[in-house]
Amino acid sequence: MIAPAEIIVPKLSKELYLCSLRPALKDLLLRRIKPLKEEKEEKDSDEFIIKAENDSFNIINSNNYKKDEEKENEESNAKIILINDEWPNISKFNVDKYFKILNKSRNYSLNYEFEFGSIVLYGEVVTSTQTLLDKNVKLTQKLPNGFVTLAAQQVEGRGRGKNTWISPPGCLLFSFVMRHSLNNKAAPVVFIQYLLSLAVVEAVRTEPSYKDIPLRLKWPNDIYVEKFNDSSNSPELVKIGGVLLNSHVFENEFLLIAGCGEELLASILVKFELFYKEFCENGRGFEPFFDIYYKRWLHR
Known part of the structure; x- marks a missing residue:
């Protein structure tokens, strides 16, 4: 009898790295979150602590973060967010x-001012990228x-319901923040998860070496690949990713946290942002995407 393989749970990373396309974006972000800092913190300091609902975050300039502080930081549950004008x-x-x-990827649409993906918070091993935001x-x-x-790995990856898992090494797992107006009746929020899963498939297929991969969408939010073999005329379906969307409502808008496990992050974000812009502005909601969605749909 073969013993089951032991599941090794990696240690959570203490450090999270804040990376921005331009230093000005990082500075703008710090100005936005600084009002949340603890009252005891120095008023004009760029290093401060934020205590949120589930986690505490200690914002530190990476130039001031020394290795000999690691032991001290291990005694604290606060996550360390390292900031710097230089990319880590x-x-x-x-x-x-x-x-x-x-x-x-953005250069293909020069007439649009992009937002998605310009600021990234990276941790090698986290509970879940979705949990950090949601x-x-x-x-x-x-x-x-x-x-x-x-993140490179998650130890409590989230799916539908209460499904959780430990992700294998080698994945790129991500979530992002977006806002969607409650007043946009022509673009119902329920379709955003379909837009994201479609954006993942189309972004992968824009890569020349991946364009012939038979990717399929399984309603409502799973991504499969058709795997053919010599012993069967019908393909085997293998799940390779999925989309998760959590929402909160504040005043007149949804605050959405969208998560996905996939490679090709930059291309996916650009593709989704372009899809989302069209979705919100065309006045016909998801209708213009029907043809391409059904083309990738598993349930045909």
Whole structure:
């Protein structure tokens, strides 16, 4: 009898790295969240602590963060957010490459001012990128549209209902913040999860080496690939990703946290933002996307 493989739960990362396309975006973000800092903090300091509903965050300039502080920080539950005008050198996330791809993808639509993906908060191992945003709404409300959290691994990845899992190494898992007006009756919020899953598939297929991969959408939010083999005439369906959308309502808008487990982050964010812009402005909601959605639909 073969013993089941032991599941190794990786240790949560203490440090989170704040990366922005331009230093001015980082500075703007700090100004937005600074009113949330603890009263005991120095008024004019750029280093401060925020206590949100589920987590505490200690914002520190990376130049002032010393390795000999790690033991002291292990005794605190606060997450360390490291900030700097320079992009950090992270072993499992190439920040420079990410922003270059983001800019390249955006250049196809020069007449649109993009937001999504310009500011990223990265942690190597987190509970869940979705939880960081969805369970800390006090902070999330202050974050700009398109703010992204991402990780190399999750130990409490979230799905529909109460489903959780430990993600394997090698994944790029992300969530992002967006706002959707309650007054836009022509663009119902329920369709946004379909737009995101469609954006994932189409972004993957825009890559030349991936354009022939038979990706399929399973309603409402799962992404599958058709895997063919010689022993069967019908393909085997393998799930490779999914989309999760959590919502909060404040005044006249939805505050949405959208999460997904996929590669090609920059291309996905650009594709989704373009889809979302058309969805909100065309006056016909999801109707213009029917043809391409049914083309990728698993339930045909």
